[in-house]
Amino acid sequence: MKTKLMQPEHQRRSAQRGWPEKNIDNLCTEIFIKIQKCGSSTNGGVARAIAAHRNLGGVHEGNVFSVACRVPEDEGCMVHANHGTASLFRKCRLEQRTPSTGTRASEGDVHREVASASTRVRLNSFLWTTIRDPRTRALSHYYQQNVKSKKPSEEEIIDWIAQVPGTFMFDYMGGLSVTPDNCQGTRTTQEGLSHDTADNQWANLPDDWDRGFVECKLNHLLDSYDFVGLIERQDESLVAMKLLFKLDFKDILKMSSKIRKDGKKLAADPQAMLQSYLDQEFYSKAYVDRVLHEMANARLDATIAHYGNAFYSELERYSSLSADAREFCEIPESVSLTYSPEYKKEHGKIECYWNDNGCAYKCLDAFAQQHETYDSA
Template identity: 25%
Template structure:
């Protein structure tokens, strides 16, 4: 549902910040908690814990009830997020060109088409008011955002973030395991002129009957050098500041929970995730690893929560696995 919600588990999606993975975890938590409530009440009607996976519209949650909701999101290193966004949504594979023109197209994508990306996290995560990063109140805005959320994770620290989430919400291991989108099998994309493009990373459901190839980022030296220019650093300064603050906040949370407990939980998450990816490798996604549309999938919806039935079975097996039990 897209309706505003005041209760439940509320996740704010950030473009190209491991969104599918964390959306899947959020939806799975809601599904499992609903099933547990149903069993506890001996009810024939299946309950579903209220959840929302809102894309960049955190202000929908400004009227939430803190005691009855859990608001969270995940951030990604700003440069990596922008590069990933370019390779996902830009015109990367439509025409060939030199490294210089690749840089030119990237700059055009950043400055002309995506001007709203300056201070992206402040714009997309703001809950109580609209933030204007152009006012350069980054420290004030950072404090407000950190206080607005129950938890903010870091994409590059996925295992730690999921371990902390598990501890905070007292979750079971099957609540925080997931299946990543299937990687393409050594496939090259075709450019508009018929030449080979870069290697395909994975296929994404783009239209009703189309799986679009998403290329593996191929960053030329000129682009890497531009990342250290004053022009680009000024463009990402706000997001870099917030990203560092979220990392520091995660470190603080880990210290408060106890580093030993978190590290122990990380090992559980990593073990369970490895088993899940092995046992559930045949799960059907909207797009196959060859780029074929699969109308019948094993997902909760779209590409979210894929392989959920298999993941439930993995969770049951793990609690009967002596090696996993030794990690508890």
């Protein structure tokens, strides 16, 4: 029997509020936490477009270690949209001045200026990410890491996924550094949510965990971000961002970076044994990430409900413009298709902000300007 992705009573409990509005006209620091296999290359391109349209630095940089530790006073306003956990940014901040206070951060200050609610300058910074159902994320991660392998057996895939932490997204977003100790429940220590803790039983005993305790931790984590989108609801997430942060359509027009194609090396869909493992054993182990995904989904629902018909009008407009932009720019389904000799011969080399992030941006900007899609609806 398959485990349901959503449990209505839990969704109702989590949907207390939507994401707050924020004007980012004075944006100086944009951080996109680029979680592996969460549509991060495509949305990393969106993050770079938002930054480019506001003259931030770092738009074409790809080395996270070269930009993560920069501060506005020293390097100017920057965007960070490369792989690297939130904890990487916090480690940098421990060794530098905190712009909001003008003093050096202490070893005990684990909250980084751009990655936590308590110390970052929220007025001119923008922290966001995108997440995904932990089952499909883990499976996609397997394919990425084993792309050169022969067609794998279900047992091989299960053995690999069994090593994936059930708190992968929570940890990547910096949950342990942001969430407080005062959440009450069956487990009341931060170490209990860390897969690195020697005596942690979370991976094997998920039923021991109290839902209210986990929700408390996750609410604090979500509150430390300006927005967390969902890959399964990509267009809805981007349109919600447009309304919340007063973006233009040109900020969210995009070209998909990666779309998995079925081939000799990859199974088209999980077979019975693998699907059963994902839906039962792994989904149970990934309880924290599953509730994180559920709560972000509920916040998106609440945000959409807040805007009502205005949201759906914007969504319809965005869908229409996206289709027209793909035709106008002759954009293929995925960036990988632009590498073929035939495409290069006809269209030349496609221009991207960095690697396969934000490709065809010049044409998309030209399309937006021509159609005046950036005017407020």
